[in-house]
Amino acid sequence: MSRTFDILSKVGDEPAFRQEIRDWLAATVPADWRRRWQAVRESELKAIVVDWLEERRKVGLATPHWPREWGGPGIPFAYQIIVYEEFARADAPELDMFTISLFHTPATLFEHGTQAQKDRYLGGITQGADIWCQGFSEPGAGSDLASLRTSARAESGHYVVNGQKIWSSAAMHADYCLLLARTDPNGPRKHDGISYFIMDMKTPGIEVRPIRQITGEAEFAEIFLDDVKIPAENLIGAEGDGWNIAQSTLSTERGLLIFGAVERLARSFELDGKEAKDGWMRDVQLRREYAAFHAELQSLRLMIRKLLIELEANPDKASPTLPTYIKLIWGPFLQRYTEFLLRAEGIDALKWQPSIPGTGHSSRLRMNDFLKSYGWTIAGGSNEIMRNIVSERILGLPRG
Amino acid sequence: MSDELDPGVLAESFAEMLGAEWPREKAVAWSQAPALFAEPLWEQMAALGWTALTVPEAYGGLGLGMEAAAALHAALGAAAAPVPMLGTTLAAALLGAAGSEAQRTKLLPGLADGSSRAAVAQPGDMPIRLDGGSVGATIPDMIGAPAATLLFLRGERAGRPCWLALPADASGVSIAATALTDATRTLGTVTLDGVTVDEDALILAEDPAALDDHLLRVAAIAIAADAIGGGEAALAGTIDYMKVREQFGRVIGSFQALKHRVADHQAALVAARGLVEHAAGLPDDAPHALLDALSAKQHVTRTVAEIARDCIQLHGGVGFTAEFFPHIYLKRGKLNEVLFGTRTILLDRIADMLEAA
Numbered sequence: 001m002s003r004t005f006d007i008l009s010k011v012g013d014e015p016a017f018r019q020e021i022r023d024w025l026a027a028t029v030p031a032d033w034r035r036r037w038q039a040v041r042e043s044e045l046k047a048i049v050v051d052w053l054e055e056r057r058k059v060g061l062a063t064p065h066w067p068r069e070w071g072g073p074g075i076p077f078a079y080q081i082i083v084y085e086e087f088a089r090a091d092a093p094e095l096d097m098f099t100i101s102l103f104h105t106p107a108t109l110f111e112h113g114t115q116a117q118k119d120r121y122l123g124g125i126t127q128g129a130d131i132w133c134q135g136f137s138e139p140g141a142g143s144d145l146a147s148l149r150t151s152a153r154a155e156s157g158h159y160v161v162n163g164q165k166i167w168s169s170a171a172m173h174a175d176y177c178l179l180l181a182r183t184d185p186n187g188p189r190k191h192d193g194i195s196y197f198i199m200d201m202k203t204p205g206i207e208v209r210p211i212r213q214i215t216g217e218a219e220f221a222e223i224f225l226d227d228v229k230i231p232a233e234n235l236i237g238a239e240g241d242g243w244n245i246a247q248s249t250l251s252t253e254r255g256l257l258i259f260g261a262v263e264r265l266a267r268s269f270e271l272d273g274k275e276a277k278d279g280w281m282r283d284v285q286l287r288r289e290y291a292a293f294h295a296e297l298q299s300l301r302l303m304i305r306k307l308l309i310e311l312e313a314n315p316d317k318a319s320p321t322l323p324t325y326i327k328l329i330w331g332p333f334l335q336r337y338t339e340f341l342l343r344a345e346g347i348d349a350l351k352w353q354p355s356i357p358g359t360g361h362s363s364r365l366r367m368n369d370f371l372k373s374y375g376w377t378i379a380g381g382s383n384e385i386m387r388n389i390v391s392e393r394i395l396g397l398p399r400g
Numbered sequence: 401m402s403d404e405l406d407p408g409v410l411a412e413s414f415a416e417m418l419g420a421e422w423p424r425e426k427a428v429a430w431s432q433a434p435a436l437f438a439e440p441l442w443e444q445m446a447a448l449g450w451t452a453l454t455v456p457e458a459y460g461g462l463g464l465g466m467e468a469a470a471a472l473h474a475a476l477g478a479a480a481a482p483v484p485m486l487g488t489t490l491a492a493a494l495l496g497a498a499g500s501e502a503q504r505t506k507l508l509p510g511l512a513d514g515s516s517r518a519a520v521a522q523p524g525d526m527p528i529r530l531d532g533g534s535v536g537a538t539i540p541d542m543i544g545a546p547a548a549t550l551l552f553l554r555g556e557r558a559g560r561p562c563w564l565a566l567p568a569d570a571s572g573v574s575i576a577a578t579a580l581t582d583a584t585r586t587l588g589t590v591t592l593d594g595v596t597v598d599e600d601a602l603i604l605a606e607d608p609a610a611l612d613d614h615l616l617r618v619a620a621i622a623i624a625a626d627a628i629g630g631g632e633a634a635l636a637g638t639i640d641y642m643k644v645r646e647q648f649g650r651v652i653g654s655f656q657a658l659k660h661r662v663a664d665h666q667a668a669l670v671a672a673r674g675l676v677e678h679a680a681g682l683p684d685d686a687p688h689a690l691l692d693a694l695s696a697k698q699h700v701t702r703t704v705a706e707i708a709r710d711c712i713q714l715h716g717g718v719g720f721t722a723e724f725f726p727h728i729y730l731k732r733g734k735l736n737e738v739l740f741g742t743r744t745i746l747l748d749r750i751a752d753m754l755e756a757a
Binding site: 270273274277281284287288290291292294295296298299300302303306321322324325328329384386387388389390391392394395396397398399400 | 639642643650651653654655656659660662663664666667668670671672674675678691692695696698699700744747748750751754755757
């Protein structure tokens with residue numbers, strides 16, 4: 001590397017900031033990173049992801065969306081958007097493994113944590129490489145999360161936790177877990193009596209079993225909890241307030257993650273058409289199908305930009321409906337587009353290849369991307385739940 | 401484009417007037433006994449300056465751009481108003497882009513004050529040979545022709561494309577109306593038989609292909625806007641019905657099988673509206689102005705036609721009757737899908753542009 005980069009000093013001059021990120025990305029992201037990450041063994045994956053996090057940290061972009069009081073760079077939202085846009089444009093690796101560490105943990109602790117909790121845990125993210133996971137869903141509590149049954153029994157100075165969590169992304173790599181457990185089984189409503197904890201994943205009684213996905217990867221895991229002792233000072237907020245806390249921090253990513261994902265797909269969409277110039281783009285039917293997706297992709301990008309503009313103008317009061325519509329449109333769109341590519345590319349798209357970590361939903365391994373698209377329609381409130389929300393809360397249709 | 405007029409404020413005033421003057425009962429009654437166009441409504445629109453919206457100020461217009469035009473066409477689509485506004489928007493764009501000073505002075509004020517009603521040929525129409533002498537030609541399926549006082553036809557002179565502006569009542573011009581399933585617009589076959597074409601009736605563009613693209617963009621935005629307005633109105637009316645119609649002792653809007661369909665339609669319309677507003681807001685010379693307009697047109701008209709179709713089904717038996725409104729939007733929606741380029745034609749053009757990008 002022949003020069004040093006000072007991206008953050010360019011805040012205040014958008015074009016210069018953008019150019020500095022571009023130059024830094026061009027100098028830092030190896031052209032063959034996809035091949036290298038694809039070749040890495042699961043046991044070595046964390047190391048390669050942490051290396052990339054460290055590269056980002058050198059230029060102050062490990063936590064680009066963090067305000068100064070969290071220990072982040074405190075750059076305006078418009079510049080955070082540029083960061084995500086340029087990362088997508090350059091096809092830089094994603095940090096999926098750190099999603100909870102980078103978004104949910106700081107948002108939760110800053111809003112609801114004690115000073116001691118902030119002091120103790122945030123440094124492990126800003127200066128270290130602590131991986132956090134989320135212990136929310138259970139085998140019997142998916143879309144109906146509030147019916148969770150993992151129990152936390154108060155004893156002197158600590159809670160004793162028993163139960164089972166599932167779909168915890170990166171749990172097998174995690175240092176800590178944001179855990180929801182029931183402290184009072186007799187609450188008037190099922191939402192009551194749930195409490196929110198910080199759980200050290202090295203505590204005895206925790207067993208983590210990776211879940212092999214339909215793509216062949218294991219990105220998430222089951223967590224079995226057998227008399228796990230959590231110190232009382234690890235309770236976040238008040239006992240029984242866990243549901244409200246979880247609700248308030250669920251959307252902490254403020255559209256940036258889906259923005260990045262859709263911008264990555266837009267880049268991929270352009271390449272797909274160009275690379276098929278002498279292939280399926282010569283088939284009039286497939287060419288038309290491809291052209292039709294342009295409008296849908298555009299409409300998503302426009303909705304997300306609108307959301308970001310609203311958030312920039314007023315971080316606390318964005319449209320409550322737009323994220324729901326975006327989720328309802330994005331997952332099925334991704335499913336149909338990736339399925340189209342399977343049909344367009346024929347047998348080549350069905351040949352097995354190891355998945356490529358860090359590529360999110362645009363690995364461009366066709367079958368993998370298609371299968372992975374179901375993550376968007378199932379996770380974070382299945383699209384069926386989203387349809388209930390739209391029809392009941394937005395359109396005012398009565399509950400069945 | 402004017403900075404003083406917010407398209408949102410305009411849209412509200414359009415909706416308010418149309419809600420009062422062209423309520424759903426009138427739209428239903430019209431569908432059962434249509435005429436060429438709703439003359440009193442057209443006159444009110446003209447009196448309020450709506451027909452002058454995109455006509456340049458120097459010629460009696462308001463000089464607004466496509467954002468305002470899209471707001472107007474969306475409101476007309478929502479009301480399923482039987483007025484030949486598309487012709488006015490297109491003729492103003494044609495004259496504004498390529499008309500001579502004399503042609504603008506002569507034709508634009510009449511369009512602005514609503515005394516002229518225009519019909520403008522579509523992209524695929526066969527050009528009329530104008531190589532001397534009197535002219536004979538047949539132009540089938542011209543949208544708005546039976547209601548028009550002014551015809552804008554495609555011509556060709558010495559191998560070069562041009563436009564021809566003719567009064568609908570000029571000697572040798574006849575228009576035979578063809579009944580349309582969409583009773584809110586008209587269609588006609590224009591026949592020219594021994595028509596003398598004066599030089600000043602010819603509109604000669606410096607770059608005919610660029611003019612075609614400009615008109616196609618304007619048409620695509622106006623039609624997509626009409627479609628989104630219609631789709632939103634059809635769905636909102638259907639949801640209202642689902643809140644009152646009871647079966648098995650409950651309103652049908654409580655059934656999840658119906659609710660989920662409606663939720664998907666609503667999300668699709670929100671996404672579709674974004675496309676229309678974005679396409680309308682781009683300057684004409686923006687790099688993707690045409691691409692985004694055509695993409696919006698093909699997608700929005702298709703989406704809305706599909707939603708209008710489901711509005712019939714969601715209504716059940718009454719949706720099958722002429723007395724209920726859904727069929728009006730379905731028929732208007734199906735016409736919007738094919739006007740100024742069917743979906744396949746537009747998709748081929750979009751694919752060309754994506755490849756060239």
